[in-house]
Amino acid sequence: MISEEEFLAQAKKRYQAIAKLSNIKSYYDYEKTFDQIWTDYGREVLERSISEPSKDRRKKNLSRYGKIEINNTHPFSEKVNGFKISPYMQDKMIYIGQNDCYGDGHEVLSNLLGVSVNAMQLYRVTDFYGGLLEQEKVLEVDAVEPDILKVDNQECIYAMVDGSMLFTREEAWKEVKLGRIFKQSSCMDISNKRGWIRHSLYEAYLGKADKFTDRMDRYLGCYRSIDKRLIFVGDGARWIWKWVDQHYPFATQILDWYHALEHLHDFAKVCLSNQESYNSWVGQQEQLLKNSQVNQVIENIKNLELTKQNQRKQQSQLITYYTENRSRMDYQQYQNTGAGIIGSGAIEAANREVVQKRMKLSGQRWSKIGAQNMLTLRTTKLSDKWNKVVNLICTEKNKAA
Incomplete structure (x- = not known):
């Protein structure tokens, strides 16, 4: 643990560096230099606060502040799920990796955090945890989730399903089945022609319809009892209506206007x-x-x-x-029910956000496993369930390949 004297000595050293900033006339250069001083200070304090200097062999670990050295005997010196990267830094890497292509993502990390991570390392960490999330989802597919949306005894739940084609290495174009679930009170009117849905649950699967509907049932199972207040909006695909008829026979079905x-x-x-x-x-x-x-x-x-x-x-x-x-097609009635939704614009927007924005960029071609890992990360993030990723990182029970 860093001593108070050492901490203050490091602070004094940085204070002297900051005092010299008064000679810089450019606001941009001033703040950029200040940021570097503060990052260097953070890295040194983090490194010293974790373990004492020692003659023992030290291990390098990539942190949010850059590379630090940790005594070999300290538990933090061990790999985290197979990576010499701190849990907090892994969290940042996965978030950026699922949000943007790896080639751009490593530049974002360098630009915003000042930490150098190559595109391949960003891919390995992101794909690894996407795979862990997917394994967890497969194992728990039969477990019905509780009422995550916190629905009251009057409002409606909307469920929409659609498909989007994705280019894969094994089978060329293959359909991603995507579902979006949200409650009536999450629907906000921005203008007469535009709406916004505050919170949704998303599910995506690259494969057969029955596997996809099993995953949707995990979210929707707890809403079977609300009967007609559970509303499905679809484009007329027969497999969708067959699933709804069998599993939610009393739900409302709407053909997309x-x-x-x-x-x-x-x-x-x-x-x-x-x-x-x-x-x-x-x-x-x-x-x-x-x-x-x-x-x-x-x-x-x-x-x-x-x-x-x-x-x-x-x-x-x-x-x-x-x-x-x-x-x-009882559209007059549907417009006076719940949020008055009769179209599938919400699921089409979800296709753009979940699939197209990250996975249909120029030149991209996915392995089926890699695509599913990314879809699971994307839907986890957009469903506001990122804590699942953090929990996997901190559990430290798996090893990267």
């Missing part, structure tokens, strides 16, 4: 060549759908006299699509 309109517009573009007729007819059907009159819309589609084979095929497909989903 924008997908419903997209199918309508695609049909009209093929079957109504006149722009004026197109605008008028589509506008009428949109209003009917908004007023929950999907049966009338189906009849209006049937009543169109179409002669071309491709038009009749499109007509049949749209009728089938609306017929299969009519129980999920």
